[in-house]
Amino acid sequence: MHARNRAVTCVLSVAVFSSLAEGQARPAIPPSEANFFISTPAGWVHPKTPWGEPDLQGIWPLNFAGVTPLQRCYARQRFPGADPERVAACDPHKEFLTEEEFKALQANAAKAPDRFAAAAQQGEAGRAFLAGIVDPMTPLRQTSLIFDPPDGKLPEMTPEGKRLASLMKSTWALPAEKLVFDTHLDFDLWDRCITRGLPVSMFPFRYNNGVQIVQSPGQVVIFLEMIHDARIVPVNDNAPISPNIKQWMGISRGHWERNTLVVETTNFRAGSSQTNTAVIASPPGNRFPTSEQLKLTEKFTRINDQFLIYEIKTEDPVVLTHSWTARFPLKVDPDYKLLEYGCQEDNRVVGDWISVSRAERSGKAVTPPTPRQ
Amino acid sequence: MARKPGFMAAAIGVLISALPLPAHHAFTAEFDVNRPVKLRGIVVKVDFVNPHSWIYVDVRNADGTISQWMVEGGSPNALVRRGFTKNSLPKGTEVIFEGYQAKDGSNRANGRDVTFPDGKKLFLGSSGPGEGPPDTKK
Numbered sequence: 109m110h111a112r113n114r115a116v117t118c119v120l121s122v123a124v125f126s127s128l129a130e131g132q133a134r135p136a137i138p139p140s141e142a143n144f145f146i147s148t149p150a151g152w153v154h155p156k157t158p159w160g161e162p163d164l165q166g167i168w169p170l171n172f173a174g175v176t177p178l179q180r181c182y183a184r185q186r187f188p189g190a191d192p193e194r195v196a197a198c199d200p201h202k203e204f205l206t207e208e209e210f211k212a213l214q215a216n217a218a219k220a221p222d223r224f225a226a227a228a229q230q231g232e233a234g235r236a237f238l239a240g241i242v243d244p245m246t247p248l249r250q251t252s253l254i255f256d257p258p259d260g261k262l263p264e265m266t267p268e269g270k271r272l273a274s275l276m277k278s279t280w281a282l283p284a285e286k287l288v289f290d291t292h293l294d295f296d297l298w299d300r301c302i303t304r305g306l307p308v309s310m311f312p313f314r315y316n317n318g319v320q321i322v323q324s325p326g327q328v329v330i331f332l333e334m335i336h337d338a339r340i341v342p343v344n345d346n347a348p349i350s351p352n353i354k355q356w357m358g359i360s361r362g363h364w365e366r367n368t369l370v371v372e373t374t375n376f377r378a379g380s381s382q383t384n385t386a387v388i389a390s391p392p393g394n395r396f397p398t399s400e401q402l403k404l405t406e407k408f409t410r411i412n413d414q415f416l417i418y419e420i421k422t423e424d425p426v427v428l429t430h431s432w433t434a435r436f437p438l439k440v441d442p443d444y445k446l447l448e449y450g451c452q453e454d455n456r457v458v459g460d461w462i463s464v465s466r467a468e469r470s471g472k473a474v475t476p477p478t479p480r481q
Numbered sequence: 482m483a484r485k486p487g488f489m490a491a492a493i494g495v496l497i498s499a500l501p502l503p504a505h506h507a508f509t510a511e512f513d514v515n516r517p518v519k520l521r522g523i524v525v526k527v528d529f530v531n532p533h534s535w536i537y538v539d540v541r542n543a544d545g546t547i548s549q550w551m552v553e554g555g556s557p558n559a560l561v562r563r564g565f566t567k568n569s570l571p572k573g574t575e576v577i578f579e580g581y582q583a584k585d586g587s588n589r590a591n592g593r594d595v596t597f598p599d600g601k602k603l604f605l606g607s608s609g610p611g612e613g614p615p616d617t618k619k
Contacts, residue, residue: 243559279510287510301531315559333558447558451531460589464511467585 137411141204144437145249146415154367154410159325161343162367164408164416167320167446168438173253174245174312175217176436177389180252180260200259202251210249217247242314248436252389253311256421256433262383262391269427272378272397279461280385282393289465292458296394297380300458301451303356304335305380306373307404307422311387311434318446319438321408328362328369336449341371349375354400356380369408376402382422399426415439512591516582520550520590521598524574529557529567536570536592538578552578552592570595 136150137143155163181198205213252260265273278296281287288294298304309332310319318333330339341362349359354377362371378399383390390396407419421433522540534554539547554560570576577596583589 243562281510315556315562445562447561449531449558455530455532456535457532460583460585461511463587464583464585 143411144417145204146411146417146437148412152412155413157323161323161325162364162369162410163323164321164328164369164410165323166440166442167318167444168416168418169243169317169441169444170310170312170319170438171243171245171315171317172312172439172441173248173436174243174314174317175388176248176250176253178253178311178383178387178434179262179389180254182252182261182389200261203255203260205249205251210247213247243317245312246439250436253434253436254432255435257430262396263432264429265396265427266425266429269397269399269424272399272427273395276381276393276395276397278381278394279457280392280394282395285393287461287465288469289458289462291462295458295461297356298335298384298394301335301455303337303380304332304384305382305398306357306376306402307382307420307434308380308384308387309334309337309357310406310418310420311383313384313386316447316449318444320446328371330371331446333446333449335451339373343369351375354378358402358404365407367410369406371404371406371408373404373406374402376400378402382424382427397427399424401426413440511583512581513584514581516584518550518578518580518582518590520552520578520580522550522576522578524570524572524576525549526572527567527570529560531558532556534560536578538576548588550578550588550590552580552590554592 134148134150134152137148139145139147157163157165180202181200254260254262257263276296277294279287279289279299280296292300303309313334316334318331320329320331320333322329322331326343326345328341328343330341331337332339337357339357339360341360343362343364345361349361353359353375355375356377356379358373359375360371360373362369364370376398378397380398381394382396382398384394385392402422402424404423405421408416409419410416415437417435418438419433419435421431422428423431520538520540522538525537525539528535528537534557536552536554538550538552540550542548560566575598577594577598578590578592579594579596580590580592583591
């Protein structure tokens with residue numbers, strides 16, 4: 109999509125979201141780019157909480173958007189050996205697939221085997237167990253999660269951002285990187301089960317994608333299954349926040365713009381990565397830094413009983429040359445069960461990897477007696 | 482260039498399939514592909530811990546002593562969501578694991594296959610497509 113169409117989309121977005129105001133019955137809103145091709149039925153009334161706020165409560169798993177690349181046409185950079193004709197066909201300014209293209213993608217996805225189910229059926233579930241299992245994911249019509257910048261790419265880092273990135277460490281290797289571990293500080297915050305950080309906690313991963321919204325008068329909680337982070341968002345709380353308070357997940361404040369929940373988050377403690385490798389089409393290595401100047405603006409807009417549109421804008425003048433914004437639909441899943449994610453107390457990664465790294469470097473690995481088979 | 486119908490979808494499909502979906506951590510950084518192991522032993526316990534689960538297995542050595550091995554599995558929540566619970570591999574079960582030993586030479590392995598001594602694979606016939614996690618269907 110090019111500039112004119114993007115402007116149209118923007119106008120349509122305002123029209124669509126504004127028309128859902130204040131619990132009034134409205135005509136049907138047909139599917140379009142503005143609503144990610146998810147319509148609003150005629151007469152639909154936004155549900156309200158008993159105290160009269162728009163009701164967003166439910167579980168909105170991120171894996172609904174899990175197969176859509178974070179960045180558009182990213183493989184061009186990362187896999188220069190890919191089929192050049194197909195890579196060339198990827199238009200960095202095309203935001204949505206045509207209906208025909210989307211149907212082809214869905215058909216392709218439907219043909220892709222469910223590796224766990226297939227393994228179980230073939231009596232190979234043990235292999236599936238040991239390999240780990242990926243949550244089911246759904247193709248979307250959008251071609252990337254990022255819509256701004258218009259080419260769907262993460263912005264360039266500032267020189268300071270690049271310097272901070274060069275200092276970051278992780279078990280997620282950069283290309284050709286030889287990892288060395290001696291202390292817990294050689295691991296990233298996610299490796300250590302401390303936090304996945306923001307904005308990336310609001311993006312899909314291979315598993316543990318549960319996001320639950322719970323509301324009470326004056327509070328919204330955005331509960332994240334991965335790492336068990338609970339983002340508590342006071343609503344319409346104008347009390348000043350001390351700049352001396354710095355937290356991994358920042359401090360959030362929310363307010364309502366018609367039926368849209370707007371959440372602004374500041375007061376970050378620096379150190380986590382803005383993206384994680386396993387969000388498809390993220391930069392490698394979990395080395396996209398954050399600074400204390402990080403600011404997020406999120407919008408949650410419900411468009412029918414099943415779907416909301418989620419938007420997140422990331423600003424960090426220390427790290428980024430300009431902001432970036434992602435936008436994608438989420439579908440409520442009342443059957444999704446969020447499970448406990450205890451991690452830190454039994455996390456073997458730190459100790460085991462230090463042991464392996466030291467053994468490799470010393471050449472003193474000792475092979476125990478070969479067990480009898 | 483005239484674009485073929487569905488070409489963008491095909492391109493995206495290819496790009497998506499070309500993008501690696503790495504596990505939480507790189508196999509080669511911890512385990513040694515040149516140290517394949519085949520362990521026949523008794524399950525002592527299954528630790529459903531994050532970020533990866535671990536199965537503890539007592540393996541009898543040639544000299545009659547017992548060595549305890551740990552075999553790494555998937556993320557507990559993802560496993561449970563697909564119907565594999567802590568009780569799917571009860572204590573006392575005899576199993577054969579095939580996998581790769583940790584590079585530090587400890588009795589720790591990344592698992593590849595699990596087989597019962599009679600050749601039956603884990604979960605054979607007890608799960609299939611369309612079945613939800615049993616613990617979420619109460």
